Amino acid sequence: MGALGYLFDIHIGKLPDYKYVAENYFEIFNELGANELPITMKHTYLAGEFKWTHRDPFDRLLAAQAATENLTLITNDSVFAELSWVKVLW
Numbered sequence: 001m002g003a004l005g006y007l008f009d010i011h012i013g014k015l016p017d018y019k020y021v022a023e024n025y026f027e028i029f030n031e032l033g034a035n036e037l038p039i040t041m042k043h044t045y046l047a048g049e050f051k052w053t054h055r056d057p058f059d060r061l062l063a064a065q066a067a068t069e070n071l072t073l074i075t076n077d078s079v080f081a082e083l084s085w086v087k088v089l090w
Contacts, residue, residue, distance in 0.1 A: 042068055054079050 021028060039061065047057070047064035054060065059079060063086050066073040072087040073080060080088045 037065060037069065037071075039065070040068075052083065054082070 043061060043064045046068055047060040050060075050064070052060065052063070056079075059077070062073060062075075063080060063083055065071065066086050067083075072089050074089045076090045080086055
């Protein structure tokens with residue numbers, strides 16, 4: 001989940017324990033040596049095209065990015081287990 005997602009969840013009270021992460025997001029991001037992954041047309045096209053009954057557009061986009069970029073999606077959301085072509089960790 002990106003910084004905006006964490007901040008949104010914190011603001012609506014879903015992730016009270018992640019206040020430190022939200023307040024120090026950019027510092028942690030740099031310490032991890034992480035890279036941004038912009039959303040491309042290729043990602044959005046695949047997100048709308050693949051056969052999956054799950055309709056959440058953000059989840060579909062995450063799955064499309066993971067598949068397109070050959071990345072492992074780190075999540076504990078079991079809905080992604082339905083997608084054999086997306087590598088999931090957790």
